[in-house]
Amino acid sequence: MFNVLRAEPKTTFEYGPFRIRRMRPGQIQPELNDDAFGPLSVIDHATLEQGTLVKMHEHNNDEILSYMWRGSMVHEDSAGNRVPLSPKQLMMMNAGESFWHEESTPLVSAEMLQIFIRPRTANLEGRVQFMARPDGIKSNEWTLLAAPEGIESPLEIRQAVYVYDIRMDEQTTTQIPSHAGFAQWLYVMDGEINIGDVTLSKGDAISDEESGLSAATAGKDTTLVCFLVCLGAQAILEGTISGK
Template sequence: MFNVLRAEPKTTFEYGPFRIRRMRPGQILPERGDDAFGPLSVIDHANLEQGTLVKMHEHNNDEILSYMWRGSMVHEDSAGNRVPLSPKKLMMMNAGESFWHEESTPLVSAEMLQIFIRPRKANLEARVQFMERRDGPKQNAWTLIGAPEGIESPLEIRQAIYVYDIRLDTDTTIEIPTHPGFAQWLYVMDGEITIGGHTLGKGDAISDETSALTPATATKETTLVCFLVYLDAESVLEGTISGKFGNVK
């Protein structure tokens, strides 16, 4: 039986010009008793108004994927980068032992996911990666955004997680990515789908620990983000954000 995690307004909090709805992806499988979905610990669906500034701050032992869906955001960091992010340019911060960064939206507002993953090991080398693409999510075809070490992909994740996205036309049906031994966690970034007898709208997610998800049909133009996660992967709890919630293997 598929489990659905609905968008809950009560999980939204505001800090001045930005608003975040914080998701604990493991709550989709309550029988596991873990707020994290394996090493996938926290997902923040964030809306940042123009003029937002999140000042320079440190992360340790977080793998952080900044998935930009709309607008743009300027990233600055302790490695000397100053890079505008957008749906055409995504970012992976492998915070490792220590990494400092700052975020701002000087030109336009932005909507994004900030995804916190527990790394396989503590105090790895800190680094940042960028993924460039022409037009954001592909239309009616999945794009691999990130994958575990040793798998060819635009962004390397130091954990057993794959991340994909897609933009669907209305009335388009698509199969969901799979990988042997990995559980699926499918998120509706925008739009609406029907899948497995459920209707999911913006901010909803669906998963099953053991069974593969059935194909999804878009009832309007829709953006989906799909995570494939090895639920029993070894991971650490030292992360600034990813280590705060749930249990650990």
């Protein structure tokens, strides 16, 4: 049984050149009685105009994936990193006990997802990871971006969550990633897809508890981000954002 969460403009808020549409993934399935979808807590679809500066600030106990779809952003942090992020360079910040960072867009605007996941336990070591992919998002082939500890992947999440992406050409069809015991939560970053008799456009999401989503066909060039989530995974609520 699948569930659909439509893009809601009323969930968007702005701070000058910084605009966010905040999603609570669990709202796709009200019977869960939790705004989080298992440990997948918050997804911000953000647009940062050129010249945006989000000053140095602290996170605690958040696992944060910065998924860049368009443009570029400069990341600086308390570990001394200063790294440009783009669709060719993603970042996973495992905030743990404490981690400070700053974001800016000095050259061009950016559109991205900032994904907040509840870690398995509190006050782990704070750290940051980067994933370089010189060719950007692959066309018509799923890429594993991040996975739980112990699974070989470019980025490590300290939780039972997998993240994939794909760029689909118009009128192509793809099977949705799945793993036994993990629920699917699929997001349309851009474009349009059809799954069965359901059409989803930019900002829409669809999920299935049983990892049973049927194949998706792109109505136009489309970018998808897929989360596989163990809904019953142990998670803590101490996160700066993910714990709310």
